[in-house]
Amino acid sequence: MATIKDVAERAGVSLGTASRVLSGSSQTSPDSRARVFAAAGELNYVAHGPARALRRARTEVLGLLVSDIRNPFFSQLAHAAEREAMKRGYTVILANANEDASQADEYLRIFASQRIAGLLLAPQGPVSPQLTSLLASGLPVVLLNRSIEGVDAPLYATDNAQGVGLVLDWLQSRGHRDVAFIGGPPTISTGAERQEAYLAGRESHGISTDDSLIETGDFLEEGAAAAMIRLLDRGTRPSAVFGANGPTTLGAVRGMRRRLGAAEASRIEVVSFDDLDWFEFATPAISAVKHDGAEIGRLGAHGLLDLIAGKDAFSQRITTTFVDRANI
Amino acid sequence: MATIKDVAERAGVSLGTASRVLSGSSQTSPDSRARVFAAAGELNYVAHGPARALRRARTEVLGLLVSDIRNPFFSQLAHAAEREAMKRGYTVILANANEDASQADEYLRIFASQRIAGLLLAPQGPVSPQLTSLLASGLPVVLLNRSIEGVDAPLYATDNAQGVGLVLDWLQSRGHRDVAFIGGPPTISTGAERQEAYLAGRESHGISTDDSLIETGDFLEEGAAAAMIRLLDRGTRPSAVFGANGPTTLGAVRGMRRRLGAAEASRIEVVSFDDLDWFEFATPAISAVKHDGAEIGRLGAHGLLDLIAGKDAFSQRITTTFVDRANI
DNA sequence: CTGTTAGCGCCTTCAA
């Protein structure tokens, strides 16, 4: 591959001039600009990123750590963050921790070795050693959708309490009393917040406070299906089920159908935190809180780039809307 | 951040010894090993990736270019490729071209500047200038799921003709004659292959060869919904619809419901190339060819790493299975 | 506006 030296030689200018032209840093004469660009084009010159990073002591790479890229919420988030970053000349390295803390730590190490300029973090659980040392090094960080205790970084997240409030109102309006709740891990802030808001709001919305209606999964499909089945196996027969995130709702529906068959399962109404493509096709259609992964990804990337530029960035809670499909 | 020099000083050895210990390259005494590791641990030393890349003239980074990360097929593929690469010490940079050739070219440029060690490519369309120059530079490349004319690289892909054969058999067994086909862009090899196999097999399977039953989308949901609506708007009333990939099937179902309403739409059977989470929940349930994005990602990464290691890698066609949900 | 030069952090040869 051609180096900047090759370009300079071919253009008949010094290495320094070629560098100035190609990185557009300082003033250069129209003549040398033309010649350098021409030479670069002919040689298919593409600057050596690592060399540039070494010299500049910074990169234009952001790290994005999500917990499950196969969850559409996160793939939309990732997609939006990537676009936003690219608009401002940054590349995103995407890492997928699979809701697993040790894998997350491994990726943070890779991020550190790549000397990323900033970190977009949708964390699993508590602070890990690698994260501590990254934070200590002063790396700009923003949190997406999930907060971490003891980490003081801007947080771009769904307003979980508000969203759960919409679900509670809807459950009440539908006259549900025996509502099963399939939650996520309490170690994940979204899991904790949603569960807490739900538990706190039950009574005032005429919903049974019987705790045998509560089960906790892992925010993945399989775990949620297992949780649903545990709940049914102890004889509980709810009139509605509330899944605390997208994969959880999918798993809950699968679990119900496995235990009860499709016909009986379809007599139980389902409501979800997180709206999925197919909810309108289910029988009965599934109503849901819509929260916008893309918006969070966009805002997060924007905030992080501001931090990197030395500006301030401020946490933001994103208000949700509710899609009522009860009477379709 | 600590450099290797800091580590060497703290361990009381020379820089060269520290380097040898940390990269495990040549023989070192147990004594210096212990001291260097201890010092590195205390300083939270993480090697500077760009500097290493510059010196070694190669990176341990793979580029993965997919056309739509929000398509579950690709997010599973990406996830599996990433895991496989990580097992062998490589990092994956994921880029999402959004089924758009110019964005793809932009990302290839970024990959080039990062001096990736190899490229996993699920291409959009024909060869682009950047791709040509990457190939010319001898970069190891494998193609995933989609082939490109004139590019001679190992291809790991679904056996499209075989999969379409399963669909044709199923359509015949269900007695369908008027079958709508919503295809993908003919510029994408999967689009072309699936459409070609379908068109060629219709007659022998008792399916109408009326071309007003054929429409082409863009492999994204919106385009497919529009295609479905165009088809219905010219008065065509099929008894079954065949969607040529996952998002296409989703869009087709949406389009049908929009035009015909849920009740009438549910009298049309749907079959899909690519199985989605929710097909069992649809009314009637949607049958599908199951092709395995994860397997393709895994095989692709494996093959690419072999190429990088100087070994050979061989194209592989992955046989599909069919999930018949007609009598659930 | 341009040429020259030092050095970013690391690995690897060359001597010892």
Next chain:
DNA sequence: TTGAAGGCGCTAACAG
């Protein structure tokens, strides 16, 4: 087995 030294490609500081 170890220390010393050169240089990967690039940018920025300094002279001119």
